[in-house]
Amino acid sequence: MLRWTITFIIIAIIAGILGFGGIAGASAGIAKVLFFIFLVLFVLTLLKKA
Numbered sequence: 001m002l003r004w005t006i007t008f009i010i011i012a013i014i015a016g017i018l019g020f021g022g023i024a025g026a027s028a029g030i031a032k033v034l035f036f037i038f039l040v041l042f043v044l045t046l047l048k049k050a
Contacts, residue, residue: 001038005031 012027 001034001041005034005038008034 008027008031012024012031015021015027016024
């Protein structure tokens with residue numbers, strides 16, 4: 001999950017540098033959603049083990 005987040009962040013940065021604003025915004029949005037899903041799953045895993 002975190003690997004996908006990093007991938008979409010890199011795509012957003014490259015698209016932003018090249019001037020593709022729509023693709024950069026969409027990739028950043030997807031990365032944000034994936035990151036928050038990762039955080040929730042990570043916290044749930046920590047709570048389950050405690």
